[in-house]
Amino acid sequence: MFSHLAALEVVGAGDEVVVADNSENAAATQILGQDGDAFAGLGGCVRIVPATAERSSYHARNAGAAAARNDWLLFMDADCAPAPGLLDAYFASPVPARCGALAGQIQGDPGQRSLAARYARSRHLFDHAEGLIRAEDGGADAGNLLVRRAALAQVGGFTEGIRSGGDVDLCHRLRLAGWTLEFRASALVHHRHRESLPSLLGAVARYGAGARWLNERYPGSSPRWPLFSGLAGMARDAAALVARGRLGHAVFRAVDGLGLIAHNIGYRAGNGARAM
Numbered sequence: 001m002f003s004h005l006a007a008l009e010v011v012g013a014g015d016e017v018v019v020a021d022n023s024e025n026a027a028a029t030q031i032l033g034q035d036g037d038a039f040a041g042l043g044g045c046v047r048i049v050p051a052t053a054e055r056s057s058y059h060a061r062n063a064g065a066a067a068a069r070n071d072w073l074l075f076m077d078a079d080c081a082p083a084p085g086l087l088d089a090y091f092a093s094p095v096p097a098r099c100g101a102l103a104g105q106i107q108g109d110p111g112q113r114s115l116a117a118r119y120a121r122s123r124h125l126f127d128h129a130e131g132l133i134r135a136e137d138g139g140a141d142a143g144n145l146l147v148r149r150a151a152l153a154q155v156g157g158f159t160e161g162i163r164s165g166g167d168v169d170l171c172h173r174l175r176l177a178g179w180t181l182e183f184r185a186s187a188l189v190h191h192r193h194r195e196s197l198p199s200l201l202g203a204v205a206r207y208g209a210g211a212r213w214l215n216e217r218y219p220g221s222s223p224r225w226p227l228f229s230g231l232a233g234m235a236r237d238a239a240a241l242v243a244r245g246r247l248g249h250a251v252f253r254a255v256d257g258l259g260l261i262a263h264n265i266g267y268r269a270g271n272g273a274r275a276m
Helices: 002-008 027-034 036-042 057-067 086-090 115-122 149-155 166-176 197-217 228-243 247-267
Strands: 017-021 046-050 072-076 080-082 099-108 144-148 180-191
Touching: 017 027, 017 057, 046 057, 057 072, 072 086, 072 149, 086 099, 086 180, 099 115, 099 149, 099 166, 115 197, 115 247, 144 149, 144 180, 149 166, 166 180, 166 197, 197 247, 228 247
Parallel strands: 017 046, 099 180
Antiparallel strands: 072 144, 080 180, 099 144
16 A cells, blocks of 8 residues: 555655555555655655654654645545646645645545445545535545645644544634635545445444544534434335346445444444554
8 A cells, every 4th residue: 555655756855755664564664664665756765763652643643744744634544546737736726824734635536446346435434525524514534635734733733643533623623723724626645445345334333433532522523323314214225226126225224224223333442553
C-alpha cells in the first residue's frame, strides 16, 4: 500500500512526504528499505517517523505533523491513492485567510470487485459530497484532508486515545476556534475499501463507537442509528427488490441491515485506543 506514495512525484521543491508508521512490525521502514527505487521520483524527500505509543490513526497523524516543516499539512491514509495533480487541485483557488482546512474528495477504488468493496463504493462511504461525513455539514475524513499548520497547532492537533471520531472532532474544534472548512472536489484520492464483509462490518462498529463519543462530546451531533425501525424498512425494501428481480440491490439492502446492527453494537462499545 505504501507504493501509493510514488503517485506523489508531483511534489515540488520544498515539499516533503512524511510517513507516520504505526504498524507493529515497522512495515513502512521494511518496504521503503526494500523498494527504495519506487520513490526515486520524490527526490529523496520521504521520511519515516515512528508512531507506536498507541494503536490510533490520530496519534500517527500528530506524530507525522510534528515531524513536518511546512505551513500546510496534507493528511492521507495508506489505503488511499492520490489522483494526478492532487496538490495543484487543492490550491487551484485562493484559500481564505480564516480557512483552517480543505477537504478533498474520497471515492472508492473502481478496480475493487469484492462484494464488500462494491457495497461500500455504492454507498459512497467516505465521499465528502454524498457520504456519511459531508464537507457541506462541516465535517471531513482525514484520509484526504489539507490542514493549515497554524490552525492545527491552535486546537492542539487530533485528539488521541480514541479509536474513531477524531476527524470530525478536529473539524468541530477548528470551527469553534474560528476557522472554516472548504471542500475541494477536484482534489481526489481513491480509497481501497475493506475486501471482506466481516472486516467492513467491524469498521462500521468502530465508527459506531466513535459516533457515541462524538455525541457525548457534542450533544445531538451523532445520535445512534434507529435499529428496529431501520431493520423493518430495510427488510421491506429488500423483499420488494427481490420481487422485481433486482437481486444485487436486494443484497446491498441486506448489507445495510447488517451495517445498522454493527453500528448499534459499536455505539454501545468503548472508543478507547489500545496500547501497541
